[in-house]
Amino acid sequence: MRSLLAATLLWAFSFGLIKRHLGGLDPNFVAAMRLVLALPLFLPLLRARGLGAGLVARLLAIGAVQYGLMYVGYITAFQFAAAHEVVLYTVLTPLYVALICDAYARRFDAVNVALAAMAAAGAAVIQHREGAGVAWLGFLLVQLSSVCFAWGQSAYRRLRRERTDLRDREVIALLYLGGVAVTVVATSLSGGWATLTKVSSTQWLVFAYLGVLATGMGFYLWNRGAVQVGAGALAVANNLKVPLGVLVALTVFGEQADLLRLGIGGGLMVLAAALAARRGEA
Numbered sequence: 001m002r003s004l005l006a007a008t009l010l011w012a013f014s015f016g017l018i019k020r021h022l023g024g025l026d027p028n029f030v031a032a033m034r035l036v037l038a039l040p041l042f043l044p045l046l047r048a049r050g051l052g053a054g055l056v057a058r059l060l061a062i063g064a065v066q067y068g069l070m071y072v073g074y075i076t077a078f079q080f081a082a083a084h085e086v087v088l089y090t091v092l093t094p095l096y097v098a099l100i101c102d103a104y105a106r107r108f109d110a111v112n113v114a115l116a117a118m119a120a121a122g123a124a125v126i127q128h129r130e131g132a133g134v135a136w137l138g139f140l141l142v143q144l145s146s147v148c149f150a151w152g153q154s155a156y157r158r159l160r161r162e163r164t165d166l167r168d169r170e171v172i173a174l175l176y177l178g179g180v181a182v183t184v185v186a187t188s189l190s191g192g193w194a195t196l197t198k199v200s201s202t203q204w205l206v207f208a209y210l211g212v213l214a215t216g217m218g219f220y221l222w223n224r225g226a227v228q229v230g231a232g233a234l235a236v237a238n239n240l241k242v243p244l245g246v247l248v249a250l251t252v253f254g255e256q257a258d259l260l261r262l263g264i265g266g267g268l269m270v271l272a273a274a275l276a277a278r279r280g281e282a
Contacts, residue, residue: 003221004222006217015083015086016083016253018083019249020083020253021202025199027076028072028076028189028190029190029195030075031074032183032184034211037212037215039177042172058159060174063177066148066152067179070152071145071183072186073144077137077139077145084250087249089142157227168220169220172223175223
């Protein structure tokens with residue numbers, strides 16, 4: 001659990017930093033730079049020999065979804081929503097873990113569907129304001145990224161419990177490589193590499209924190225911790241970043257919010273996620 005807590009603390013400042021300092025940059029470029037800067041931390045530790053092509057491909061695929069696709073959607077969301085909204089919208093990750101488990105088991109759970117509806121109602125309360133149509137795009141992008149993150153951590157957790165001989169630090173670079181491949185392609189398609197010449201010295205410092213610490217160390221600590229704890233503890237840890245991230249965005253970065261609407265809508269979303277986590281543990 002200590003690894004999950006450490007990762008959460010590293011991530012708490014990420015939301016506000018992205019919104020304030022990197023909002024004008026191409027989001028695909030931001031995603032790619034975070035992963036490119038994270039990769040050198042663990043590439044020297046990579047031990048791919050003996051893994052087999054199938055396992056290598058599986059790890060690359062998990063990274064492509066959990067890190068690559070997740071980052072593309074998540075960072076693009078900052079163009080349509082405030083930092084405290086983005087972090088709040090990630091609260092539904094445990095619910096998606098439950099729905100993914102239902103899909104794997106080929107079953108329909110009406111309660112999980114009802115919890116999803118409750119979470120959507122909470123989002124509607126937060127977004128009930130003039131011009132909220134654009135903000136809904138932010139909400140939907142965060143949900144797509146959360147589904148990718150939920151699937152990725154669940155898939156890695158299953159894989160590592162099947163292959164107890166693996167060491168996280170010796171294979172995590174393959175996940176980063178998968179994520180780099182997706183974000184590099186996305187940046188090339190969007191023409192985001194032109195952004196490289198526009199990055200200021202302050203933005204490079206932000207990239208250093210986000211890439212090396214929040215992404216590099218954060219994801220390593222998170223996936224290692226996910227293997228070690230139970231499903232219930234993992235679900236709780238998924239949501240620890242929410243109050244911390246919202247608090248940092250509102251206080252350190254000075255964002256404005258309707259606290260009543262944020263409390264009611266956020267409360268519904270947190271309750272839905274907590275109930276899903278409890279059902280998943282049971």
